[in-house]
Amino acid sequence: MSIIDTDRRAPREAADDPVLDNPAWSALTGAHAHLAEGGDLARRYPADVSPFAAVRTWDDPGVWDAIVDLVGHGAEFPAPPESVVLPPGWVRGDVFQGAQLVETGRLHGRPDDEAVVLGAADVPAMLDLVARAQPGPFLPRTYLLGRYVGIRRDGQLVAMAGERLAPAGWTEISAVATDERHRGQGLASRLVLDVVHHAHERGARAMMHASAGNTNAIRLYERLGFRLRPGSLTFGTVRTPVSG
Structure with a gap:
């Protein structure tokens, strides 16, 4: 099977x-x-x-x-x-304690018409957004790890998400960040589902890591269709x- x-x-x-x-x-x-x-x-x-x-x-x-x-x-x-x-x-x-989340049958990715693929030319804007939103480590060449997408408003990058680790059969979704002035609009969820869609198109399953203390993010990902993988993660x- x-x-x-x-x-x-x-x-x-x-x-x-x-x-x-x-x-x-x-x-x-x-x-x-x-x-x-x-x-x-x-x-x-x-x-x-x-x-x-x-x-x-x-x-x-x-x-x-x-x-x-x-x-x-x-x-x-x-x-x-x-x-x-x-x-x-x-x-x-x-x-510090972490959490690993894996997709379930409730996770249904979908492409987002407003999402744009980000690359080398977008690194300054990506680093600026990461500095403001603090989603975790993101460096000048992190974009080489996979597909990164973002949403712009008035020419400014206000939300992004992408792919980090690529263990066999899986894609880790990471760098989920939204500018504080644009939160509450569902932009992060839309980009996560866009990344999931393209991972599924390649035959990969989606997984994520989060700080165990970041309960708001964990609840968001669970609502989208992820679940916590059993076991402790340090x-x-x-x-x-x-x-x-």
Whole structure:
């Protein structure tokens, strides 16, 4: 049976896809391999594309040296689960709780006639909107990760959304931002559904990440047809040893 049924329903088993346990690694070794820096154990995006990095597995004893080779000494890297014991000299940084959402059969994407595709020429406007709306990390070349769309009013970009991580079979929707003066008009929802539509057209399912404390955003995404994926999700960093 196809993973995605013809009515676009995502079976409950889809949320159990192990790819979702390590989505950045799947993207960095798959759809975004051409952007990846690193090797067989640890990879990251270029600094002006995304702060995301990942390892193939924390069980390989060589992973620690691979991370140092990749980011250097005294540098930050996404933290392993708290159950993983750090080698001497490694230090855990701050952590915060996150949420991962996956599509359900209630999610029906649709193209938006007002949405315009954004690219390199739109980066200044995208960065300006992100600075004002604070949806999360967005850098000068983040637009290379996927399809980004926006809505303009009087020539100004007032809302945007796009694709970030691309784990196998999935598209992560990210950079959902609306100018404060244009909120309450449903622009963010319209752009999310536009991105979902084009992801479905490619045969991918939609997923998202959010801060667990951002309950307003989570409720919005649940109303659109996403649901929380079971299990806890912790975002944090570790700092590599300051010297070898």
